[in-house]
Structure formats: C-alpha cells, structure tokens
Amino acid sequence: MKRRDFFTSGSLALLGTSLINPLSVTANNLQSRKEKTAKNIIFMVSDGMSTGTLNMASLLSQRRNGRQSNWIKLYRENMGRRALMDTSSSNALVTDSAAGSSAWGGGVKVPNGSLNVNADGSFNKPILQKFKQAGKSVGCVTTVSITHATPAGFCVNNKSRGDEYEIAGQYLDLKFDVMMGGGSKFFSKETRKDKVDLLEKYNTAGYTLVANRDEMNALSARTDKPVLGLYAQNGLPYTLDSMHDEALQKSVPTLAEMTQKTIEILSRNSKGFVMQVEGGKVDWAAHANDSAGLLYDQIAFDDAIKVALEFAANDKETLVIMTTDHGNGNPGxxxxxxxxxxxxxxxxxxxxxxxxxxxxxxxxxxxxxxxxxxxxxxxxxxxxxxxxxxxxxxxxxxxxxxxxxxxxxxxxxxxxxxxxWASMGHSGDFVELAAFGPGSELLMPFVKNTDLHELMLQASGVKSV
Structure with a gap:
C-alpha cells in the first residue's frame, strides 16, 4: 500500500484529539479514559533541548528551508497533545540524563548518575525489558554511544552511567531487536580496558553486526536476528559537519535513516514494538555552547520526528511521544x-x-x-x-x-x-512534551517525568511487571 504523506491534505486529522477536561485529572496525573490501545510506541528524546533550542531550530528551518519544524507544525495545527514536564531527579531539581531517562524507563525518580538503581541499591525494572517480556519487539537508536545514559535508562540497571564498558556487556543477553548509534569503542577488544572482544560475543550470540550506512541500508526488514549497529567510536559526527563531508555522508546514517530502518524491522512483529529515538548530540552541542552544532542536530532530530509521525498517521496504532530529559544552556x-x-x-x-x-x-x-x-x-x-x-x-x-x-x-x-547562552550546563526548567496517536489522550497538561512510564504501559495495555 502506498504510504500517504503525513504533511499533505490535512492528514494529521487521521488521528485527531479531544479536549482535556481538567476535572478528570486522576491522582497519578493520567486521564482515566483511554480511547484506543497503542500497538506501538515511538519515544523520541532530543537530549538537552531547552525551549530556545526548539524555537530557534524551527526559525532556522523556516528561514533556510521555507518550512517550520515538524514539532512546531504539530502545535500550529493543534494536533495531538502538549504538556509541560517536571524533570527533577530524586536528589536534585536539575537532573542528569541517567536519572532523566530512568524516570521514564523505570517509573521511579533515582539519584543523578544512576540507571534505574534507587538510593538504597534496589532496582526498578526498565521499560524495554517489560515490553520485550510482553512479546513486543524493542530497540534504541541514538546519535551518541548506544551505551550512553539515555538509551541505557530504557534498558538496564547500573549504579553508574559512566560504566559504558559494563553497559555494553549488559546489552548482550537482553537481545533487544535493534540497537543503533555510536560507541564501538565500548565493544571492541582494541579499545576495551579488559581487552574482551564483545563484538565477537555478539556475533556468536546471533546478532547481525553493521558498521556503516551501506550495511544498515542492506539490512532486510525480514531479519529475525537482533541487530547491533555501531557507526562511530564514540558519538556520531555533528550533522552540520557531515553535511559538508561526503565521506561522512556515505559512512554514517542520519538519525532519520536509522529511525526508518528500525521501524521497518520492528514493525514486522504482530504484537507491536516500542523504540526510543535520541538526538544525543543536541545535548553535547549545548554543553559546548555550539549554536550551529545544536540547531542543525535539532533539525536532524526533527527529520526523525517526521519519519515517526508519518508512520503513525498511516499505521493508526502508534503512539509517538516527543520530549527532552532536561534543558541545557538555555540559549536564545x-x-x-x-x-x-x-x-x-x-x-x-x-x-x-x-x-x-x-x-x-x-x-x-x-x-x-x-x-x-x-x-x-x-x-x-x-x-x-x-x-x-x-x-x-x-x-x-x-x-x-x-x-x-x-x-x-x-x-x-x-x-x-x-x-x-545562559550557561554550559543542564537547567531545572519544565520542558516541552508532546504526544500523537492512540494513548495521547492520557497526557495531562502538566506531568512528572515518572508519569510517562505508566502512561506508556497504560496506553499499550501492558501490565507493569
């Protein structure tokens, strides 16, 4: 069936929305009624995206390309749901990415630096493990290392986000269906401190390993093997630098391309899929006060949003969530x-x-x-x-x-x-949150980051285990 363009003929109206009745707020900040079960969930994180980042990227896109960002277009057309989200961790108003992602991933606020591990050492089961156990296909794609805090927060328990060598090993037995991004140095025997050849272990365990854009594009959507795609030793190159480097364009896929390929693979599962998409280099650019790095990577993230929203509009069974774990630098x-x-x-x-x-x-x-x-x-x-x-x-x-x-x-x-720029670090701002598709009606105008864990489970009809 020919896919319809999400951005023509008012096709956003395919899924529509209804107004929120403020009197229907429940104790846990979720609306009690649910219109339709979400078979699939695409959870999109522009890491470190201050409100000014979202605004300026749309302005740049409008003035450079003649079109505003897909995220802002969603707002202008009054589609889906929009909210503000509190991002605090268990021990600070200003969160880091580990605690931020763990709030969504484990449903509990944890201390900064921790991945789904509470202050007393107890664990909170990560959400992709829950969905995998429920029979859904799961995966993560990112523009930084796949072992970095944001993808790891949906996947594993670890007391230290900094132990990416250990996290690379933790992923092995989970056999999540698709994991793509950078971070090959955490898997390779040449760069691992313990000289363990994790790549060979993944190969022996039945994974399909891909190392560049051509290999990724050659992946068949029919593959029944888990996929590990590693396209850089650490983080992927900044989008703007890749745009003017033919070698990088040929070897490194864009976030939108990784998102498209992952959806193709995961959507074969009749029970549905759940995936996280992270624009991680947005955060790295904000820490560097690198305006061009920031805005072009935010636009690249927005290109991935287009892929997700077009799939959801045609599929009609997919919930798309778009947000950030925290602000960073507060540029304007x-x-x-x-x-x-x-x-x-x-x-x-x-x-x-x-x-x-x-x-x-x-x-x-x-x-x-x-x-x-x-x-x-x-x-x-x-x-x-x-x-x-x-x-x-x-x-x-x-x-x-x-x-x-x-x-x-x-x-x-x-x-x-x-x-x-206001700083070179994270902020404690309430941040933008948007949802589109079945289950979006559960979103209230103001939520805690931990509320999204239960929202995803409730929207998909999966019981917390």
Missing part, C-alpha cells in the same frame, strides 16, 4: 535577524573549528579558519583571545576532553549570530 535569539540568518550558510560547527586550531596558529589563521567555516571574520583581538586559551587548555564544557575554548568562542560568536 537576542538581536538581529540578519545576524541569525548567517547560520543558514555555515559549513562547520565550533567543534570542527576548535579541534583544528593549535597553539602554532597565528591570529590571521584563526580568522581565516572561522571565516571559511562560518562566513564571518572576527576581529584580531578576538582571535588572540582564542589563541591564548591554547596555552592554558582549561576550557569548560562536559564533553570537552581537550579543554578547548568553547565558551570563549560562543561569547565572541554571539555578536555575529545573535545567539546567547
């Missing part, structure tokens, strides 16, 4: 449209710029590199400020192993693109 547009429009023509991220500079550069070379990458020429004094940081190597930012001057470049850059 403050100033000139003309300056902001410069981002439309960027070729590379701040990450690409700074990783290519050394303390041997001259100020002229710094100016030239930035102009080639982003189309504007900074002042000599500003270039000297960046160069001086390469003698100290004490830059801030969570994913900054070489201590590069990300914050300094973002501050300089603000006068050229009109984007400013």
């Amino acid at each position: 547009l403050f100033g000139s449209d003309k300056d902001f429009d410069r981002i439309q023509h960027f070729k590379h991220t701040n990450d690409w710029i700074l990783n290519g500079i050394t303390n041997k550069f001259t100020t002229a070379q710094v100016i030239e590199r930035i102009e080639a990458a982003q189309g504007y020429a900074i002042k000599a004094a500003e270039a000297q400020t960046l160069l001086s940081a390469y003698t100290k190597m004490d830059g801030d930012g969570l994913y900054n192993p070489y201590k590069l001057p990300f914050q300094q470049l973002a501050q300089i850059q603000s006068s050229y693109i009109s984007v400013n």
